[in-house]
Amino acid sequence: MVDLSVTFVGKKLRTPVGVASHALVRPEHDPQALCMHLKGYVDVGAGFVYTPFINPELKHPKGMAPVYKFMAIRAREPFAYEGLLVATDAQRIMCRLEEGLRLVDCLKKTLPADVPVIANLIGPGADPEGWVKHCKKFEDAGADLIEMNVSCPLPAATARAVCDYAAGDLSEAAGALLGDSPALLIPVVEAVVKAVKIPVGVKFTPETGFPRLVGLAESIKKVGAQFITGINAPITCSPPDIYNEGKGKWAGIEDNMICAALGPMDRFICYRNLAAISLFVPGIDLAAVGGLVEPEHIVEAMMLGAKICEFSSGLFWRGTKLIKDTINFLENEYMPRMGYQKVEEFIGLGVKHIKPIEEIDWKMEDYVSTVDDKRCVRCGICCNGICDARSLRENPLRVVIDEEMCYGCGLCQAICPEHAVSIIEKKHKVIGVSFLPSR
Numbered sequence: 001m002v003d004l005s006v007t008f009v010g011k012k013l014r015t016p017v018g019v020a021s022h023a024l025v026r027p028e029h030d031p032q033a034l035c036m037h038l039k040g041y042v043d044v045g046a047g048f049v050y051t052p053f054i055n056p057e058l059k060h061p062k063g064m065a066p067v068y069k070f071m072a073i074r075a076r077e078p079f080a081y082e083g084l085l086v087a088t089d090a091q092r093i094m095c096r097l098e099e100g101l102r103l104v105d106c107l108k109k110t111l112p113a114d115v116p117v118i119a120n121l122i123g124p125g126a127d128p129e130g131w132v133k134h135c136k137k138f139e140d141a142g143a144d145l146i147e148m149n150v151s152c153p154l155p156a157a158t159a160r161a162v163c164d165y166a167a168g169d170l171s172e173a174a175g176a177l178l179g180d181s182p183a184l185l186i187p188v189v190e191a192v193v194k195a196v197k198i199p200v201g202v203k204f205t206p207e208t209g210f211p212r213l214v215g216l217a218e219s220i221k222k223v224g225a226q227f228i229t230g231i232n233a234p235i236t237c238s239p240p241d242i243y244n245e246g247k248g249k250w251a252g253i254e255d256n257m258i259c260a261a262l263g264p265m266d267r268f269i270c271y272r273n274l275a276a277i278s279l280f281v282p283g284i285d286l287a288a289v290g291g292l293v294e295p296e297h298i299v300e301a302m303m304l305g306a307k308i309c310e311f312s313s314g315l316f317w318r319g320t321k322l323i324k325d326t327i328n329f330l331e332n333e334y335m336p337r338m339g340y341q342k343v344e345e346f347i348g349l350g351v352k353h354i355k356p357i358e359e360i361d362w363k364m365e366d367y368v369s370t371v372d373d374k375r376c377v378r379c380g381i382c383c384n385g386i387c388d389a390r391s392l393r394e395n396p397l398r399v400v401i402d403e404e405m406c407y408g409c410g411l412c413q414a415i416c417p418e419h420a421v422s423i424i425e426k427k428h429k430v431i432g433v434s435f436l437p438s439r
Contacts, residue, residue, distance in 0.1 A: 002335040003342045004327070006047075008307045009145065009199040009226045009285050014114050015047035016343055017298060017326050020289045020310035021120035021149065021203075022052060031103040035110050044320045045327035048116045048308065049107065053149045054100035055091075055122055055173055056134040066093045069250045069257075071238060073265075078417055083263025084313060085238055087250065090154030090175065094122060097134075101141045108142040116144035120203070122152060125170040126184040128191035139196045146198060148189065150179035151205035151232035157258035176205035176235065182216055190223035201227035201287065206234045206269045210276055217281040227285040229310075230273035233260035262313040267291025271304055278305030278351045293317070295329035302343070303350035367408025368426050371399045375420035382412035382421065 006016040019041045038049045067089055073082040095103070100119070107117045119138040124130035135146050152175030155161060164170055165177045168184060178185055179202075193200050202220050204213065217228055238256050240246040247254040270290035277286060288306035292298065293314035301309050314322050330343070340346055369390075376399060380392045389405035390412060392398075403426075413421040 002331055002340065004047075004330060006307055006343050006347075008048075008287070009201070011116055011144065011199075012114065013047040013116065013308065014112075015045055015327060015330075016302065016306075016308045017323060017330075018046045018048035018308060018310055019050060019315070019323075020312035021050035021118075021147070022312055022315075031099050031106050034099075034103050035106040038107065039110055040320055041315075041323050042111055042115050044324040046115070046323050048118060049111070050118045050120045050147065050310070051100060051103055051107075051143075052095040053120045053122045053152060054097065054138070055094035056097055056124055056130065058097055068093070069253060071250060073239075073261075073263075078415070081264075083261060083265045084316070085236065085259045085261055086233075087157070087238065087257040087259035088154060090152060090157075090173065093154075094173065097137070101137060104138060104141040104143050117142070118145045118147050119143035120147045120149050122149040122173045122175065123188070125172050125174050126168075126178055126181070126188055127171075128188045131188050132191050132195040135192050135196055135200070139198050144198060145201065145227075146192070146196060147201045147203050147227075147229055148192065149175065149203050149232075150185055150188075151176050151203045151230075153205070153207075153233050153235040153260040156207075156235050176207050176232065179203075179205040179232075180207045182219060185216075186219050186223060189220060189225055193224035199226040201225055201229055201285075203232055204228060204230040204273060206231040206266075206273075206290070210272055213273060214276055214280045217277045217284065221281055221284045225284070227287055228273075228277060229287040229289060230277075231266065231270050231290040233262055233290070234266060234269065235259075236261045262316075264291050264293050266313075267293075267297060270301065274301060274304035274306055275351065275354055278348060279354060293322075295326040295334075298326055298330070299334060299346065300350070302347050305348050305351050307347060364407040366425055366427075367423050368403055368406050369401060369408060369410075369412050370422050370424055371401075372420045372422070373398070375418045377418055377420075379417070381415055381417065385411070385415070387411060 004015045006013050019038060069087045071085040073085060075082060104117055104119060121134055123134045138146060155173060155175040155177055161177060170178050170184060189202055202225050208216055220228060236259060238248060238259050240256055241249045248256045270288055274286055274288055286306045287308045287310060288301035289310035289312055292301060292309055292311060298309045311322055378397045383390045383392045389402045391400050393400045408423045410423050413423055
């Protein structure tokens with residue numbers, strides 16, 4: 001029997017898989033209903049849960065109901081489904097203070113003792129004192145960890161966002177605007193870390209790119225934060241309708257909006273952050289989130305240094321089944337097949353193999369592409385792009401490869417819709433492909 005438990009910020013979790021912070025339903029919804037919603041994930045194996053992002057305000061100042069608009073981003077084959085866009089007013093979907101405190105209390109009374117409750121908190125701009133007051137309330141309510149949400153993309157969609165960011169005037173829930181302002185952020189993190197006794201982490205925005213994120217991670221670690229989560233959703237703009245004078249494509253709305261990008265397209269920004277922090281800022285625990293939508297993604301993220309992994313947008317499509325399938329994959333398929341007894345055996349394995357390009361042995365002379373004639377449908381995709389090493393010949397119709405031109409880069413393999421291409425060492429006999437005569 002394999003052991004799925006993992007130690008994260010000194011706490012032993014029964015599994016490394018859990019539920020990310022997300023706006024579950026209405027901000028004023030009954031905390032009991034939110035609690036039971038999250039319990040459903042725990043019942044199928046989640047090792048931890050996050051609260052929705054909780055604002056220190058008691059009520060929205062305008063008393064407005066929450067609003068959402070979702071848009072699927074699709075393309076023609078072979079690109080197919082890319083992800084989702086979501087537009088909303090962040091202030092209108094945040095969980096409010098009283099409901100958040102009641103939710104934490106309910107979760108602590110309902111969930112097993114070995115399932116930590118992580119309070120995802122979005123504070124009053126860049127005010128250290130206000131953040132401390134907010135975080136201490138949730139420590140007192142029983143939260144096991146605090147995650148400072150300084151990465152929500154939605155506050156960047158307001159009319160004031162760019163001017164406030166440039167001026168450093170962040171007086172209310174600022175999300176990514178604060179997370180990408182190190183001079184304002186670090187004093188806030190330091191104040192919270194000093195004020196509370198439970199572990200504190202910071203959720204990074206993808207707007208802090210590489211290599212700037214390395215310096216930010218170093219500063220976060222230096223002031224005592226115990227973990228970094230990454231990433232929150234990137235900021236983008238919804239695509240205009242090219243057949244309707246560039247107007248918006250949202251249902252019922254003709255406006256284009258600054259919005260958040262969700263889904264598989266976020267995954268490689270998550271991997272960038274994991275790899276960079278693991279390499280350059282070792283010694284701080286990492287939580288992975290963003291674009292993780294398959295069980296295999298959990299292992300990939302953990303091999304890049306994550307100790308725990310959170311499902312977010314993947315739950316939109318697969319719900320509790322995604323948690324259940326991932327636990328089953330780890331426990332009954334992947335770990336037995338690979339001979340791992342404990343999850344912690346493969347955490348960080350991939351980091352050991354990250355090298356700068358100067359140290360890579362590319363072996364350009366040793367590999368060549370080959371085609372499986374039984375799978376190849378002679379579509380010509382691999383011959384019509386930028387590669388001069390391949391051509392489609394007739395009598396009989398076949399793919400012909402110039403072995404001297406081909407150096408096994410893998411482009412043809414990557415774009416073949418029939419999975420008919422392999423990259424092999426030249427020392428092996430090549431079958432099922434025509435070669436031009438050597439010059």
